[in-house]
Amino acid sequence: MHNLIGREIPDYIDGYGKTVPFSGVFAARPQMRRYAPPVKAVRPGESKLVKNLEEVFTRIPVRDGMTLSFHHHFRNGDEVVNDVLATAARLGIKGLNVALSAIFPVHAPIVDHLRTGVVRSLDTNYVSGPVARAVSGGLCASPVVLRTHGGRARAIECGQLKIDVAFIAAPAADDYGNVNGTSGPAACGSLGYAFPDTEYADTVVAVTGHLVEYPLAPISISQARVDYVVVADRAGDPKGIVSGTTRITEDPVQLRIAETAAKVIQAAGMIEDGFSFQTGAGGASLAAAYFVGRMMEQTSVTGSFILGGITGHMVEMLDRGLFRKIFDVQGFDLEAVRSLATNPNHVEIGSGFYANPFNAGCAVNRLDCVILGATEIDTDFNVNVVTGSDGIIMGGSGGHSDTAAGAKLTIIVANLVRGEWPIIRDRVMTVTTPGETVDVLVTDQGVAVNPRRAGLLRVLRAAGLPLCDIDELKMRAERLAGGSRVAIPGNKIVAIVEYRDGTLIDVVWQG
Amino acid sequence: MHNLIGREIPDYIDGYGKTVPFSGVFAARPQMRRYAPPVKAVRPGESKLVKNLEEVFTRIPVRDGMTLSFHHHFRNGDEVVNDVLATAARLGIKGLNVALSAIFPVHAPIVDHLRTGVVRSLDTNYVSGPVARAVSGGLCASPVVLRTHGGRARAIECGQLKIDVAFIAAPAADDYGNVNGTSGPAACGSLGYAFPDTEYADTVVAVTGHLVEYPLAPISISQARVDYVVVADRAGDPKGIVSGTTRITEDPVQLRIAETAAKVIQAAGMIEDGFSFQTGAGGASLAAAYFVGRMMEQTSVTGSFILGGITGHMVEMLDRGLFRKIFDVQGFDLEAVRSLATNPNHVEIGSGFYANPFNAGCAVNRLDCVILGATEIDTDFNVNVVTGSDGIIMGGSGGHSDTAAGAKLTIIVANLVRGEWPIIRDRVMTVTTPGETVDVLVTDQGVAVNPRRAGLLRVLRAAGLPLCDIDELKMRAERLAGGSRVAIPGNKIVAIVEYRDGTLIDVVWQG
Secondary structure: OEOOOOOEOOOEEOOOEEOOEOOOOOOOOOOOEOOOOEOOOOOOOOOOEEOOHHHHHHHOOOOOOOEEEEOOOOHHHEOHHHHHHHHHHHOOOOOEEEEEOOEOHHHOHHHHHHHHOOEEEEEEOOEOHHHHHHHHOOOOOOOEEEOEHHHHHHHHHOOOOOOOEEEEEEOEEEOOOOEEOOOOOOOOOOOHHHHHHHHHOOEEEEEEOOEEOOOOOOOOEOOOOOOEEEEOOOOEOHHHHOOOOOOOOOOHHHHHHHHHHHHHHHHOOOOOOOOOEEEOOOHHHHHHHHHHHHHHHHOOOOEEEEEEEEOHHHHHHHHOOOEEEEEEEEEOOHHHHHHHHHOOOEEEOOHHHHHOOOOOOOHHHHOOEEEEOOOEEEOOOOEEOOEOOOOOEOOOOEOHHHHHHHOOEEEEEEOOEEOOEEOEEOOOOOOOEOHHHOOEEEEOOEEEEOOOOHHHHHHHHHOOOOEOOHHHHHHHHHHHHOOOOOOOOOOOEEEEEEOOOOOEEEEEEOO | OEOOOOOEOOOEEOOOEEOOEOOOOOOOOOOOEOOOOEOOOOOOOOOOEEOOHHHHHHHOOOOOOOEEEEOOOOHHHEOHHHHHHHHHHHOOOOOEEEEEOOEOHHHOHHHHHHHHOOEEEEEEOOEOHHHHHHHHOOOOOOOEEEOEHHHHHHHHHOOOOOOOEEEEEEOEEEOOOOEEOOOOOOOOOOOHHHHHHHHHOOEEEEEEOOEEOOOOOOOOEOOOOOOEEEEOOOOEOHHHHOOOOOOOOOOHHHHHHHHHHHHHHHHOOOOOOOOOEEEOOOHHHHHHHHHHHHHHHHOOOOEEEEEEEEOHHHHHHHHOOOEEEEEEEEEOOHHHHHHHHHOOOEEEOOHHHHHOOOOOOOHHHHOOEEEEOOOEEEOOOOEEOOEOOOOOEOOOOEOHHHHHHHOOEEEEEEOOEEOOEEOEEOOOOOOOEOHHHOOEEEEOOEEEEOOOOHHHHHHHHHOOOOEOOHHHHHHHHHHHHOOOOOOOOOOOEEEEEEOOOOOEEEEEEOO
């Protein structure tokens, strides 16, 4: 069976079940109801405080084969996942499904838990570091389910990802389970990725190092949904949230790409009052945001909102009045944390609000423009951010496919060559984001417009941008890389790439 | 069939169905799942703006027999209910169930809609004015379901009250359905009673007079749950939210009751750091809060939170540092609205968070003390706030039974005689709140302690409070009233009084 974009999808995959092939960005129309978690009752005087993780495991109780969920706001400073899984290992629990919204190098102990059988399967939106390499090598008994940020919120809300126990890494909590991410010494900012888990898990456990007098305020996660509060040394190390570089690139090639991307946005007529924008935290993305901000200033434009993972650079744009609001699903640095705590125009949002395609309208639907990266892009504009060209897992969609689907203008920025590999391929190793949702590719050697966007092509040409056909760019890339190699994947499916609506856009073979 | 407190409850009631008798305050243990509303999908570019109510009726479409829900934050200034029902009448729709969290004199047009059959039944937590009299007179084809504020949240979350269309009176909204109650000329403050409706209704419509540029912030009700936005002249008249008197009583009898209530709280050892408190907006309640505040100041005590419907007097206590937080489910005056908009320690909460007995822990569970009123109380401390002693409906529980169940100390304040009726009865006309949850009755002629509270009786006696047996107080009341009359009810059930857990605590017979 092949899906709409020609990727081979087995009818049935062991450890996953029957598959539904991707059939178009907005083709799926849900005919279902939300997941219905069990109803609770807590009487006055009952305490939720539990002295440690072992005791909470016993009280729930956590059993073999359960799905435990976690959020990734502490990123590479996360400590709760490792503590919880070490507890499971100590108690002899086996076969857990770990639904962790993103996996970082700090989560290396998961590799051992996969070996010993404590963990049987993983469900995540992004995976890097030792766990990614282990998964690519075939260590996981069941294929990893790779989702988008919006797709995870959807899967939880619609009951495809059923969570037995959600663990909340809580920078601050009171003894009745009110939680926020902006108070206390381990403040990490938004807790938005944990919102669906909290709402739909059968049991919710908050783990905090900062227990405050009842009641905590502001409240991001409510006592009405939290069953237990465990006091630990801390919820995580906020220093670990800083994502790669948070400084604007000084590399002239990257700066040129960034400036070109900004010119594309301008030529597309988007630098107008009400402009909404999302970009990543990498050096080139930050540079593009800088150029966009300068254009807005020069033309006295006030944007409506900045969306997604937030850095101090975006906070500065809010503070300078370039945008009216920030919608923050995750903080990428401590400036973002401080701003969320103090500026009422900096708004914490959940991942469902951010990007769930199956609710009454998510925020990505209102995006004018998003700038995204790629490890590969094919001549039909399908983008890979899951694997390298060598087929080894090194990331995941996160909000990539969600924002691409929602935004009016989706720009991919990339150097034509990545390591030794040309970035443009006849066929990407793995499709994360369908070409239907990608409008423009900006490289160091020219700009290619998706032929589906004839109108956009005209205005960009009129603006004098260095346009070329994507096939031409591909040839340049191959010349620069010294030819196009194709990695030969193994014959075992190690990961399943779900599109945001839950259909299968691709699978990852053993690398 | 008689329930635990001896009230006769038919097995089956026409228009309601099979009944479950009240069997104790915390006896019911839920074995069920939350209601699962239908999953939606909204694509980029789709608009939620609808030009008027008629069009939204057609788009949904609203059909005969549906349940339409409304919240009562505009109280006697509400306009949305009348506008929506007038639209239904114009379109020839019949047999609607109106689930409006509280009904005020302004809702008089409902009487006509009951006569013409546009409205068939009512589901509410409080009903006063012409609708109350019409219901008592037997105008409603089905008995009215009277719930508590927490019970309504529970019934919606647990699927006993299924809402086809929830209408949100939105002081401010953007075109994608983000709503708050604190912005714009018709700001009414908290929208907490609308939170369960928004989360669980099949369709949600926001009606606003103040449409702002996307995105609105702060967000109380989210675009992810709102299907349509209708722009009207205004959402309601905020002048109508002011509830009766908002000034401390000057009546010496009321002042004595209030001061005695404060002394009871002090004698019970509650004036300590972390004290939490709820009281109503009447003159005597405000006076009691004043005396409590003075005691806190004199002993340098800092309370934790004030809960419930909020007035400027409570805001002043927050501002003066007597309490650390306010949990606000409803504003009773414009000072409360202003404070909610500007003070991060003044927190908007939903009715589920406030008082739903079937979640992971509601705020009333953490209350130290609540001061409540009564139209009648019997010698077993059962309280009536639904009907007068004449059997005519004139109110409802609202948060009465919820807070009484949650608080460590529940104080009823009342004059011994109400109109011509003694307030203490052998048997109240209607039971709203079970005596098991009522600790102390404070009257102008003495204080009676529930004999279930032997320890409390000792400390209040030691403190020199004017204690008497409730039977003795009853005799005094009868002497003052010139005897005890008993109204003879009719033989048709006009209302069902659900306890907060959904069991039947009483029924109301035609008056």
